[in-house]
Amino acid sequence: MQVQITLPYQHSQADLETALRHRFGADIPYRILKRSIDARQHRNIRVTYSVTTDTHDPAADFQTLIARQKQQLQSKEVMNARPVVVGTGPAGIFCAYWLRLHGFTPVMLEQGPPMMQRIRDMARFMKQGDLHPWSNICFGAGGAGTYSDGKLITRIRSPFISFVMQTFVDHGAPEEIRYLYNPHLGSNKIRQCIKRLLDSMEESGITIHYNTRFTGYRTSNGEHISGVETHDGQSLDCHALFLATGHSARDVYRLLRHRQAQMSLKEFAIGVRVEHPAVAINQIQYGPKYRELYGSIETAQYRLASTWKEEARAVYSFCMCPGGYVLNASTDSTGVVTNGMSNYRKSGRFSNAAIVVNVSAADLAERGYDGIDGGLALQTELEATFRASVNTPGSSHIVPGQRLQDFLQGESSSSLLDSSCLNPVAPSAMHKLFPEFMYSALRKGFTSFDRKMRGFSSHERAQVFGLESRTSSPYRIDRDRESLRSPSHPNLYPIGEGAGYAGGITSAAVDGIRAAQAYIQMLTGVEGEEMTQKSKHDSEP
Ligand SMILES: Cc1cc2nc3c(=O)[nH]c(=O)nc-3n(C[C@H](O)[C@H](O)[C@H](O)COP(=O)(O)OP(=O)(O)OC[C@H]3O[C@@H](n4cnc5c(N)ncnc54)[C@H](O)[C@@H]3O)c2cc1C
Known part of the structure; x- marks a missing residue:
């Protein structure tokens, strides 16, 4: 059963529980789905809760899905190949995190430095004006998400949203983000969460190369990407490339244009x-x-x-x-x-x-x-x-x-x-x-x-x-609606805000998971997985 309870702005947890007891006629377990403020009447500002008695935790569904897919992938030779994820913003992080949960050991490339160095670089820019080209508000550990306002509201609909919220909670975010209408971590808390998440990802076996800029790729037949190149002359073999470089990676756009990857103008x-x-x-x-x-x-x-x-x-x-x-x-x-x-x-x-x-x-x-x-x-x-x-x-x-x-x-x-x-x-x-x-x-x-x-x-x-001027990307890096792969490079997954498929932290994170999930489905041959089908990947306005 789902009910709505409206209370005066100033109320306590006990007031909510009394109202629920009154409505249900007994003390029964409940879960808050949404909490929002109604300030239309200034003299009577109220808070509305949407509450359900269904206490089934959606996180359990993800455990089942992951366990099943992991089993299907286990014997595949491709598990020895390391997917490459470029960019450690929300899209790259959640893509690599989902892949790791399935047994892959992704390699991540991030042009900017780890978190603490980035914070020092930013402080120097604000005080003295020395702008670091790879360590600033948009670039470095955690991407633009690190200095974001930490508003987690999104207009997209996807079952993966609850997974993203739960992952933030598991890494230090307050439980309330799972149900507030307008969840907000603020720059201070989202930075802590992202740091914990990145640290735990490295501990779990993901390699993150900081201060390492992706500068090119080689193809085996003009289309299939067989390796990526970095600014310091390194070369990595690559079975699948997830490009999550954000809306300010102008050198990446130039590279893709030069290599004739399929792209379009985005308003x-x-x-x-x-x-x-x-x-x-x-x-x-x-x-x-x-x-x-x-x-x-x-x-x-x-x-x-x-x-x-x-x-x-x-x-x-x-x-x-x-x-x-x-x-x-x-x-x-x-x-x-x-x-x-x-x-x-x-x-x-x-x-x-x-x-x-x-x-x-x-x-x-x-x-x-x-x-x-x-x-x-x-x-x-x-x-x-x-x-x-x-x-x-x-x-x-x-x-x-x-x-x-x-x-x-x-x-x-x-x-x-x-x-x-x-x-x-x-x-x-x-x-x-x-x-x-x-x-x-x-x-x-x-x-x-x-x-x-x-x-x-x-x-x-x-x-x-x-x-x-950086409200979103001025390009879309084209991809197939179902497989999420580039038409010009069949193992390239353009993801997140820079590719034109997200407009904020949560939608970028969800897009990262969707791309990883599409890759997994391609490998397992199980098409039309319900979790992915339900997602809508339009970018936000
Ligand atoms: C100040 C600020 C406040 C914001 N507030 C909010 C908010 O409150 N709520 C919200 O939903 N959204 C907010 N946003 C937007 C949000 O941060 C972005 O939508 C989100 O971070 C996009 O995620 P992403 O992973 O697609 O890209 P990004 O977070 O931009 O990450 C891209 C990463 O790729 C790296 N990269 C780029 N090129 C290369 C390369 N060649 N080699 C290696 N690495 C590379 C970059 O260094 C960067 O770390 C804010 C943004 C800013 C800047």
Whole structure:
């Protein structure tokens, strides 16, 4: 039986149990499926639980599936070959982890350093501006996931989501992520989980070569990949290659284009990161008296979107970080890129989110960014323009910023207000740096958001930073829908966000498992496995 229980915001575990006893007429075992906050009525903010009496743990189904498949694989000669997984972001990690559970001993290549070195490199970049090309917000142990905000919500549907959550819990995440509507680990907790996961994977027999960049591959008949090459001249034999290099691996895109791997242009989005005092967002979402009414309520979130169908235009918020920090997520010194993070407690003084405009193939073609590489060309060009607006040549240390009111009115800001940005910020006339179609869409978007959340765009302390350009990959590395293999290289599995099949931590992790599972099914000859069939692999918006 499944029931919904709604309680006032301030309640205890005992209140929930009393309500359940009342509903069921007795004390019976239960499992929380979802917990969400309903703040539509500011004077009566409530929490809704979706609870089931079915206490069957889905983790047990995975144990059965893995045990059966492991048995089927046992006698196969291929078990002596080591699959190669490139990239230690969520897609690469969960792919290698699933393979290891089935008895394979994958080799992982990661261009960046292990976690502790990466943390030191990032601290140096924030303070002194020395950007390490392979050790930054996007590159290094754990991939972009390591510095992510740790929001685990996803729009995809897949039975593997519960496996991903359970794996995080097994590596130190709080149990609540299994049932919260909006599970959030924060940068601090996800980093710890990923470190534990990577350490345990190495202990279990997976080899991870850090500071080792994948630079090429050889083929046996022009198609089948027989080996991979690294920047330091190593060469590894390869039976199956899982490419999980993320959306910022521009050298990998260049390599694949050069080798004529089948790829296509993928639509993406570009915009700014907007920041408000967290109190301002709390007051809009919970009402001006939220402190008196609820005491220490969790920092408020928002999700905004406006679409103009006739213009095929959409402006929406993305990666909202309540009580968070604006980050300089640049991966090289040719451009500046922003992003956001928050810690588990969401206790920072500011709240930020990306506000982005969709960029379609037609937008690119109309402006001369033709062909498959058009998205990357626009992305690179704009990042460089934003960088140059506040930095000296060869540096991407300083983040361009502008007061939101000035941005919307087309005026330069003479100074900036206090902000959460961990890198230095400087005023930039960002309204002049966007192509006209993006700037006018952003203005329209902010205007409509102010109607949905009164004071959102007119708040005098709101500021924008840029460029928010790495919302997703500008390419899709094509693959067959069922086998998940590249049409040009039959043993290449392009996976995760960089290949265009995921839009966040959970969907990238699920995609990694799906690819490993597709490989296993190909080897066992058991097609149409229920677990894989149920998954939907569209990328998130
Ligand atoms: C600051 C920030 C905050 C974010 N917050 C969230 C959030 O709260 N929730 C959410 O769902 N998503 C968030 N994301 C997005 C999320 O992190 C990504 O969607 C996810 O990490 C993608 O996983 P991936 O495995 O596909 O690629 P990545 O995590 O990008 O990993 C790719 C890895 O491949 C390595 N690599 C690249 N090229 C090579 C090469 N040639 N050789 C060897 N290694 C290579 C890279 O160094 C990197 O470690 C955030 C991202 C950032 C940057």
